[in-house]
Amino acid sequence: MRLETMVHQLREDILSGTLAPGSYLPSEDVLGEQFQLSKKSVRKGLEELVNEGLIVKKPKIGNMVLKPGEGSGRTSIRFCYYPEVDQEIDMAALLDMFERKHPHIQVKRMTMHTDHYADQAIEFMEEQMLDVVLLNFYDFKHFHETSRLQMLMEQPIDEAIYPFLNRAFTIEGRSYVKPFSFSPVILCYNRRHFQEAGLAEPDSSWTWSDFYRAAEVLSKNGEEHKRLGFFFYPYSNNRWPLWLLQHDFQLQRDEAGQFNFRSEPFTKSIHTLKELFTNEYTAPSLVFENSQDPERLFSEERTSMIVTTYFRLNQLKQASFEYDISPVPYVETPKTLLLNVGIGISSQSAHKEAAKLLVDFLTSREAQMFMRNQTLSIPSVKEAAQSERQNKQGEPKRYQMFREIMPSYRYYSDMNMKRSQLTAMVHHLKLYWAGLETASNAIASIEQALNQELE
Structure with a gap:
């Protein structure tokens, strides 16, 4: 810990200009006394600064400070994140900002497909090919x-974050x-569609019955113009479990x-979803295979309502019509899924100090305010x-609604379920939703699959 303190303080003094280029660090003896370190530990810390290109050793003279970026070496760290984050959070711009602030650090950017993301991240970390990783709650679990x-x-808790x-x-x-x-x-939802139909806009009092009535009125099936009342992509684990939550499902053993x-909450949940898929006023969901289809159809005004997230609202910033947002309708008690994305540091990283600087920057007020002003995604820092x-431009009027509905936030783990079980x-x-299997047979197959994991 004392060694890390010494390296961190010297690095910051160099980068801030407190230690000017061409000046010399205190002697190894003075540093050892100041930070209560052995000469061997002091030399180890100074070697790290040499590798970062911040100082150069001058034989029989001392350790001379270099201008950041002037040294022959830069610390390279590998940062892995989801491909959609570049659009949803403007990650590329944030990393450019970080490299300008820390010219001795190069961030090598890696993106991996969402499928098997956690397994791939683990594999890279085991091979020491990854230093920093973006993880959603699902992959963290x-x-x-x-x-x-x-x-x-392990990372310290930041009190500025919710x-x-x-x-x-x-x-x-x-x-x-x-x-x-x-x-x-x-x-x-599309505000103009509601106004043209003479419908009151959705609000926090909406149940699914209110939703179905509105979807019927909003849909159009004319020969020249067809429009769905509602559309959503059902197969994402960030969408369909919402109905389990709202029906108060809890995974239990007999x-x-x-x-x-075979509990009533589960059977009601999957039946409700099937009705949603087959309803003529909502989505022919089985035709679409892309999780970005809802926002695409919505931006083309082919559907009046979609289930989405603040992340995906970034695809609607250039919409040619006025839209707004509302809490999802509910069954008995208002509940919705919460998606939470964070940054982890590999314990196998050879550049933990540089990795910490990146994490601290991305969660700093500067970076978080950039996210707020340049995107529609919600920063983790409360301020x-x-x-x-x-x-x-492009921001819904009810953007700050997320603050009002915080008591309704839930994770899939609140149903006593594991990630592997959802998958x-x-x-x-x-198969059941497509009409290729009965509810009873689908439930039996699920029970068999999950019970096999217990063996």
Whole structure:
């Protein structure tokens, strides 16, 4: 810890100009006394600064400070994140800002497809090919559920970040991921369509019955112009579990210790979803295979309502019509899924100090305010999230609604479910929703699949 303190302080003094280029660091003896370190430890720390190109050793003279970026070496760290983050959070611009502030650090950017993202990240970390990783709550739970939390370095909790976001990445009092951005699942609607139909706009009182009535009125099936009342992509684990949550489903075992899915909340949930898929006023969802289809159809005014997130609103910033957002309709009690994205540091990283600088920057007020002003994504830092955006273009009037509905936020883990269990269920539910399997047979297949994991 004392060695890290010495390196950090010297680095910051060099980068801030407190130690000017051409000047010399205090002698190794003085540094050892100042930071209570042995001469061997002092030399190890100074070698790190040499590798970063911040100082150069002058034989029989001392350690001379270089102008940042002037040294022959730069520390390279590998940062992996989801491909859509460049659009949703403007990650490329943020990383450019970081490199300008820290010219001795180069961020090598890696993107990986969402499918098997966590497994690929783990593989890269094991091979020491990854220093920093962006993880959503779903993928973080994969680390937890597969006993790989030790691969993530513990991080201090940032009090400027919403506490409920910090709690999601904290296990047994230890925080492994620093929250970066978040979004509830929300309803988005075309205001002009509602006005033309003479309908009141959605609000927090809407139940699914209100929703269905509006969808029927909003849909158009004329020969020249067809429009859906509602559309959503059902197969994402960030969407369909919403209906399980709203029907108060809890995964439980029977007296024999086996999983049982024949409870009323579960059967009602999957039946409600099937009705949604087959309703003539809502989506022919089985025709579409892309998770970005809802926003694309909405921007083309082919559908009046979609279930989406603040992240995906970034695809609507250039919409030619006025839209707004509302809480998703509810069954008995308002509930919605919360998506939470944070930044982890590999415990195997050879450049932990540089990795920490990147994480601290991305969660700093500067970076978080940039996110707020340049995108429609919600920053994790409370001050930034609740600030007014400088450029209002493309921002829904009810943007700050996320603050009102915080009590309704839930994770899939609140249903006592694991990530792997959600994934195992989807295939069998698809067959049922497509009419290729009965509800009873689909439930039996799900029970068989999940109970096999217990053996």
